[in-house]
Amino acid sequence: MNTQILIAILLLSPVVGFLLNGFRFRSTNYVSAGAIATGAVFISFICSVLLFVELVGLPAESRTIAVNYFQWIGVGKFTINAGFVVDQISSIMILIITGVGSLIHLFSIGYMHHDKGVTKYFAYLNLFIFNMLILVLGDSLLTMFVGWEGVGLCSYLLIGFWFSDSAKAAAGMKAFITNRVGDAAFIIGMFILFTTFGTLNIHDLNALAPTVADASWMGAVTLGTLMLFIGATGKSAQIPLYVWLPDAMAGPTPVSALIHAATMVTAGVYMIVRLNPIFIMAPNTMMVIASIGAATAVMAATIGLTQFDIKKVLAYSTVSQLGYMFLAVGVGAFGAGMFHLMTHAFFKALMFLGSGSVIHGMHEEQDIRKMGGLKKYMPITHFTFLIGWLAIIGMPPFAGFFSKDEILWQAYSSPRGHVLLWVAGALGAALTAFYMTRLMALTFWGESRVDKHVHPHESGSLMTIPLIVLAILSVIGGWVGIPHVIGETLGHIPNVWEHWLEPLIAKLPEAAHEGHSVAEEWALMGVSVSLASISALTAAVMYLKKGSDSPQKIATSLGPVYRAVYNKYYVDEFYFGTIINPLVKVSRQIWYYVDVNIIDKATYKISDLVKGAGSFVRTLQTGNMQQYALYIVIGVVITLSLVMMR
Amino acid sequence: MNGISFLTEITPNHYLVLSAVLFSIGLAGVLLRRNLIVLFMSIELMLNAVNISFVTFSKVHGRVDGQVMVFFVMTIAAAEAAVGLALAVSIFKRFKEVNIRFFEHLKG
Numbered sequence: 001m002n003t004q005i006l007i008a009i010l011l012l013s014p015v016v017g018f019l020l021n022g023f024r025f026r027s028t029n030y031v032s033a034g035a036i037a038t039g040a041v042f043i044s045f046i047c048s049v050l051l052f053v054e055l056v057g058l059p060a061e062s063r064t065i066a067v068n069y070f071q072w073i074g075v076g077k078f079t080i081n082a083g084f085v086v087d088q089i090s091s092i093m094i095l096i097i098t099g100v101g102s103l104i105h106l107f108s109i110g111y112m113h114h115d116k117g118v119t120k121y122f123a124y125l126n127l128f129i130f131n132m133l134i135l136v137l138g139d140s141l142l143t144m145f146v147g148w149e150g151v152g153l154c155s156y157l158l159i160g161f162w163f164s165d166s167a168k169a170a171a172g173m174k175a176f177i178t179n180r181v182g183d184a185a186f187i188i189g190m191f192i193l194f195t196t197f198g199t200l201n202i203h204d205l206n207a208l209a210p211t212v213a214d215a216s217w218m219g220a221v222t223l224g225t226l227m228l229f230i231g232a233t234g235k236s237a238q239i240p241l242y243v244w245l246p247d248a249m250a251g252p253t254p255v256s257a258l259i260h261a262a263t264m265v266t267a268g269v270y271m272i273v274r275l276n277p278i279f280i281m282a283p284n285t286m287m288v289i290a291s292i293g294a295a296t297a298v299m300a301a302t303i304g305l306t307q308f309d310i311k312k313v314l315a316y317s318t319v320s321q322l323g324y325m326f327l328a329v330g331v332g333a334f335g336a337g338m339f340h341l342m343t344h345a346f347f348k349a350l351m352f353l354g355s356g357s358v359i360h361g362m363h364e365e366q367d368i369r370k371m372g373g374l375k376k377y378m379p380i381t382h383f384t385f386l387i388g389w390l391a392i393i394g395m396p397p398f399a400g401f402f403s404k405d406e407i408l409w410q411a412y413s414s415p416r417g418h419v420l421l422w423v424a425g426a427l428g429a430a431l432t433a434f435y436m437t438r439l440m441a442l443t444f445w446g447e448s449r450v451d452k453h454v455h456p457h458e459s460g461s462l463m464t465i466p467l468i469v470l471a472i473l474s475v476i477g478g479w480v481g482i483p484h485v486i487g488e489t490l491g492h493i494p495n496v497w498e499h500w501l502e503p504l505i506a507k508l509p510e511a512a513h514e515g516h517s518v519a520e521e522w523a524l525m526g527v528s529v530s531l532a533s534i535s536a537l538t539a540a541v542m543y544l545k546k547g548s549d550s551p552q553k554i555a556t557s558l559g560p561v562y563r564a565v566y567n568k569y570y571v572d573e574f575y576f577g578t579i580i581n582p583l584v585k586v587s588r589q590i591w592y593y594v595d596v597n598i599i600d601k602a603t604y605k606i607s608d609l610v611k612g613a614g615s616f617v618r619t620l621q622t623g624n625m626q627q628y629a630l631y632i633v634i635g636v637v638i639t640l641s642l643v644m645m646r
Numbered sequence: 647m648n649g650i651s652f653l654t655e656i657t658p659n660h661y662l663v664l665s666a667v668l669f670s671i672g673l674a675g676v677l678l679r680r681n682l683i684v685l686f687m688s689i690e691l692m693l694n695a696v697n698i699s700f701v702t703f704s705k706v707h708g709r710v711d712g713q714v715m716v717f718f719v720m721t722i723a724a725a726e727a728a729v730g731l732a733l734a735v736s737i738f739k740r741f742k743e744v745n746i747r748f749f750e751h752l753k754g
Binding site: 623629630 | 746750
């Protein structure tokens with residue numbers, strides 16, 4: 001089929017689903033709403049697969065399908081087309097978005113069937129898919145930004161989906177406003193890049209980037225990329241703008257899986273990978289990205305250690321894993337970043353859906369202290385969650401091992417890497433293993449602490465089938481990117497992933513460090529895997545041993561440190577104290593003194609004046625005809641006397 | 647103009663004075679009387695006072711257009727009287743009186 005039509009169907013199918021469900025949003029028929037929405041995304045998925053097949057058929061050096069539907073904006077030199085590009089990077093993204101998206105839609109039918117707003121929910125989900133596709137396919141930064149804002153909107157709508165609960169509505173608002181801060185920086189970044197390069201087309205930008213070194217001031221590129229990265233910290237929940245993501249768990253759990261784990265939050269990583277030739281020109285920006293990524297990975301993991309809400313643990317885990325992706329792109333390992341993006345989409349979507357299945361089976365209970373021993377009630381959920389757990393803590397041969405290991409190796413060995421970055425990454429991996437094992441132990445294993453009147457039950461097949469599919473993907477998803485050292489040992493298994501992305505990933509200008517031996521790579525791999533295993537075992541012992549109170553003991557002995565971590569380092573309080581409250585105070589003063597006292601008063605004064613004048617003039621109009629005649633006479637007399645006196 | 651000739655000789659001024667006097671009487675009637683019929687009569691008086699002026703100036707200047715104007719004025723006056731009297735009739739039917747103040751009820 002013609003690719004132009006194919007991409008149009010890919011993009012418009014979710015829109016049609018959105019409109020169909022959106023116009024009948026009062027319906028509570030979850031079967032039809034779910035069927036429409038899931039079908040719409042599934043059609044997109046088929047289109048993605050067809051496009052991918054088409055792409056594979058093209059010769060490696062020209063693997064790009066670009067379509068241009070119309071010119072969207074044309075002002076002088078500044079032209080933006082409604083153009084979309086399917087290439088090696090975006091084809092992976094659309095496969096993840098529509099593939100994982102279809103599964104999550106399917107899961108949602110089971111999860112949301114009791115909800116009154118189910119049709120509205122599916123309409124929002126479809127709208128989200130559409131915007132996400134615009135984001136990844138747009139051929140210019142501005143088109144990307146349209147999707148960027150669109151997914152932000154859908155995220156806001158879906159976090160605040162149960163808006164009658166004011167805390168949930170506030171969480172939605174927090175997400176929206178925090179993202180706004182990042183978006184402002186993103187826009188500034190676009191301005192800077194446009195003034196530097198004179199275009200916003202991604203392909204042109206990437207082509208121009210290497211030439212800028214000897215043509216213009218490098219500060220502009222550093223500043224522009226830094227601004228774009230700040231935009232990414234908003235969308236992808238990195239320090240300092242990560243605070244919205246844990247609160248975003250107020251939304252329905254499939255939304256957390258789709259938007260706040262698998263797709264939207266990875267947009268920042270995707271954007272950087274897309275613009276990698278420019279980011280490479282700005283080593284300082286890359287250093288900032290790597291440091292922030294590593295810091296986020298460790299910090300979020302420590303918070304994850306202390307949380308008791310099953311979704312909050314997963315949320316901090318997501319923040320931490322996104323930190324890994326930024327660490328990867330920061331050291332120039334763009335392929336590894338994309339790789340982790342994909343594997344993370346599989347196993348984190350799996351774990352979120354699994355937690356949704358648990359919450360559903362536990363009748364909306366999210367506190368893991370009130371769970372335990374769910375293994376025997378929910379065998380399928382437990383088994384799939386187990387696979388997700390093995391994947392995220394990086395056990396070979398599950399998906400997470402390959403991507404995380406690739407990132408850690410690159411953090412150590414890349415010319416822009418550093419041993420400290422590797423230490424942070426390995427520490428994060430150990431922490432991840434600990435809190436994930438703790439989550440498993442408290443939720444599924446050990447003794448049951450479930451309330452007597454709660455009867456946990458396994459979810460229906462609509463919910464377990466997506467879990468199973470994602471579990472399979474979490475096992476085999478990593479096999480496309482087997483590192484050379486392992487591939488060589490096992491007999492020349494090629495690293496398909498690296499090979500696939502190669503044409504779009506720019507080479508680092510610095511020469512690679514000499515002397516990184518194969519043994520070193522094996523050693524590092526062994527260290528990180530054994531670290532993770534030890535910390536997972538420790539966690540299992542601590543939380544599973546009968547009558548063990550070591551977690552409490554440790555918590556009490558750490559005292560203020562534990563409290564600080566449990567309260568998320570008081571970052572929210574800090575933001576409220578230093579930014580939000582003063583801002584509100586100042587705004588209130590301005591509102592009172594400027595708006596109420598000056599602007600409002602001025603308008604009231606003017607209206608009083610007009611009213612007073614009007615009520616005086618009104619007395620002249622009495623309805624007495626003879627009085628009118630008198631006015632005419634007086635007028636004539638005055639006019640005539642004026643004429644005659646001249 | 648001396649006193650004797652004013653009494654003995656009829657000049658255009660006499661007509662103009664007559665016109666002015668009639669106009670003033672009509673005006674006073676319009677402004678002061680409340681009876682609709684009398685009001686119409688006063689308006690007719692004013693119109694005809696103007697007519698006298700027209701004819702006078704027509705005579706003085708030896709041109710006919712002033713007199714032509716008079717015909718127009720008479721036509722208009724007739725039409726206006728017809729409309730006015732119709733109004734008077736309907737007012738009378740409603741209130742059994744033709745006082746001008748009843749027109750106040752037309753105020754929006």
